[in-house]
Amino acid sequence: MSNVLYELALTIFGFTPWVSLLILLLLLLRKSRISLSAQFYRAAWWILTLRCAIPFPLRLSRFTPTLTVQLPVLSASPPSAADLHTVAQNSIIAEIAANPGEASAGLQRFGIPILPNHALLSLAEITGVLMVLWLAGTLLVLCLRFGSYGFFMYQLRKTRAAIISPALLAVRDEVFGKPLPLYSCPSFRSPSLAGFFRKAIYLPSDDIPEQQLCLILQHENCHARRHDLALKLLLVFSTAFCWFNPLIWRMAKAADEDIECACDEVMLHGKSLAFCQEYGRVLLNTLKAGQLPHGLSTSFAGDARQLHHRFEAMYSGLPKKQAKPLLALFCASVMASSLFFACTPANQSSSLADALAPASAGAERATGDSSGSNVAAPSADWAVPLPDYKPELLVVKNNGLEFYSAASEAGVVATAAGTVAKVVSGDAVYGNYLIIDHGSGITSFYAFCDTIQVAEGRSVSQGSVLGSVMGAKGKNAMLYFELRQDGNAVDTSATLGLIGIDSSEASDTQALVYPVASSGAKGMSRGFTGADAHAGLDLRGQTGTPIFAAAGGTVSVAKTGTTGYGNFVKVDHGNGVATLYAQCDILTVKEGDTVQAGQQIATLGSSGNSTGLHLHFELLQNDQPIDPEPFLQPVE
Structure with a gap:
């Protein structure tokens, strides 16, 4: 799942520059003196919306994408100690800088071995943060948009009333050719088509004259046949995936206007001036005070700004150009840009040694x-x-x-x-x-x-x-x-x-038995943070819990005391390797004893400089402490 999210985020970041450029060109065209039809713009918005709403990468195997971004390596396998270090470090480095003492204590409590990430600000870290921000913004936009739509439909069902007038139902059947639900909703200011799976027509009132209703239903039928509700749904996903790009939001607003204008063009194509005037009067007559329909539904009249734009387009007197060759060129540009300006992770297989060593x-x-x-x-x-x-x-x-x-x-x-x-x-x-x-x-x-x-x-x-x-x-x-x-x-x-x-890849011969049977990752209260800070692992347990030898060897030290390690045992395993068991309660072995792996050597307690019940366990190589955790056998 993480790999899929990274791929989606990379694809969106990759196509954002050229998508923004195409949106800007279309918006400038709409403001220019070039008279292109609203259907051209609607089709262009369809193409761009599909690219933004379905942000899967497009690749040509024979070509290399020109934009690369280096990301942290993701793996489906269980995280290693190095992976845990990287994740923990990225999430807490800010906390360490703000409050070093408290943050360090928290790390030591959880036993996370932190090693330095000394890049000042790597591209991988920047990309990881951007991916998280993008995902959070996307989920927020989707929740808000679909949450508001669900609330809108809930209120609509509470306030709507089915229209049962035989005359109006006859007009509906004549236009749609099927029994599409017809409701009146007094809170609406304009007729509307709503519903993705079960479409219905909503009218501001049930006393609309039959002639006007016929024009209204023809307009809404045009929306239904051209799948404009699907385009509005895709626009929601486009704005969610590209929420950080203001031009995407401007595209959604322009697309809403052009959807209605394109329906007007279909309705008025080849019609007389008298029909156009009657159509305009119906638009004005149906407009009344009230709430606008939701963005995921159509609006016959719309708001004042949209209505002004539609009247200007209907009565401008300029011939509208379909510009099909220009639309084909636009579609080809989107496809080519998707293929050749894709974004992909950089190849991270090259090693530093290869880059720096002499050629010989x-x-x-x-x-x-x-x-x-x-x-x-x-x-x-x-x-x-x-x-x-x-x-x-x-x-x-x-x-x-x-x-x-x-x-x-x-x-x-x-x-x-x-x-x-x-x-x-x-x-x-x-x-x-x-x-x-x-x-x-x-x-x-x-x-x-x-x-x-x-x-x-x-x-x-x-x-x-x-x-x-x-x-x-x-x-x-x-x-x-x-x-x-x-x-x-x-x-x-x-x-x-x-x-x-x-210290990260122990062989079978290096494996150590957990010295406290009930311990393991969940039983650790403090981890290894270096010889000067904390030279071993603190493992939890109850008073009297048996402590076992982690490997076979000879007891070189078995001492009791009230300071430092308190009661502790040191076992020599040969070849410079030894283990130390400190803060014990009772020692059950003495110096010179030979012990086997898993043999009891002491019981757990809280002697010496101890802050509570635990075993302090160290692994030493030539008297130097090293992290014992990677060498310990997993606890089943």
Whole structure:
């Protein structure tokens, strides 16, 4: 469904410029001295209304559309952690800017891992916002128009009275040739044809002379035969889909006038001057004080402005040109514009690594393992943003990289030459961060800095010192780094030619058992937001709920205390991997014990620096916390 809405919105945004131009040309023609028939304009409005009311894209497979718009990728599959990050980030970034402390606390409560979207204002984000606004406006217009029509028909049924005069019914049968319902409605100021599925004629009174009634019914019969109510319905959808375009609303008003004028032309074609005068008198005689019929019905007399326009057209004395060749040219223009000026999403398959790497590097790119991950060969064009980093601790996270230094403080350098586009200090989620614009839509993001030594607008060269990062309590310093092209995150590890621990795609051997059986996504009260902010997951439970080992290993630590982690257990799983279980109540294992995956090691409580009943669970790689959630087996 989302893909269909995006396609509709793109199509409407794509045809709006040339549709507006054609509407403007028709409106200028109506005001010019060129005397074209109302039937020409009615047919032209039909063509444009069909294009606007049925906004499905038209394509020629041999040609490429000339207008492209880049959109966020939509997928019918369940959202990944990266997808959830993008959706959550787009919806709350304004809230974070307005109230950093409160917004950050809310994010942490829900356990949503937010990574920086460092594009200043990407085309994809703009298009997404426009799509939401367009859909909201469309639904609002449709609700108002059809809601008012439903109320109009409800009132009409309450006030109408069936006409039973044999003389008037005989006139009706003579004109229509079928028993079309005929009602009187004293609140109306003009005869009207209404009803899409069951048409009926409504008269201001039931004492209209037979001769006048004959002309009125002939006029309304002309509307019925020419399906003018269908055109009015399509105009409603046109104004709803293109509500943001004022020319569409002007088109709907002009089309209403030309529908009535076209019927007048049919009625008066080939008739004598005396007949035309009688027809004009009937128009005036039927007009009386009262409400106008709804826009989704016809009006024999209409309002004063419309009536003035009709009389001017009927008695201008100028010959009306059908202009069929011009109408055919107009139809061909609409069709050609629909085919060749369509709007389609841009191809997003090209990678940043392909765009930036030297031409000779293309043949040097290596393909990864059988899992299908592609890793770029190292490129001399890009510098590592944290030169003093430990390769064994490198973490790939949502197309970005977490660099951990070999010391508790390290310098951050520019990965390529560019201009500092943005510097932010004290952000609730990203800490101190900066954005560098490298041109051609390419930007780099450096988050969780301790100090920033450059200002916005400053030009930097590759390797220039930007600032520093610092670890907490003697731990290794961490920098989050990400590259984007046109606002869309790309595979940073492939671009830099680096391989790290992938925290978003755990293999079967990496899968961990949930340490609290009743937990899972619904049982999480706080998620992983980084080693400095919150280094693990908080999982809910009741006092005494069993806590299980997430994987097999050896208990390296089993301590009790009243501060920090409180009562906690640490299990060593080998290869630098360990898990930590904190804020426990009772420990059921001791240091040196060997445990299996799923074996109870403690019970849940609220010891140490705890704000309530929960288990604080951490996953460590070489003593550095990483997000454990992607590695946990789903809870059935």
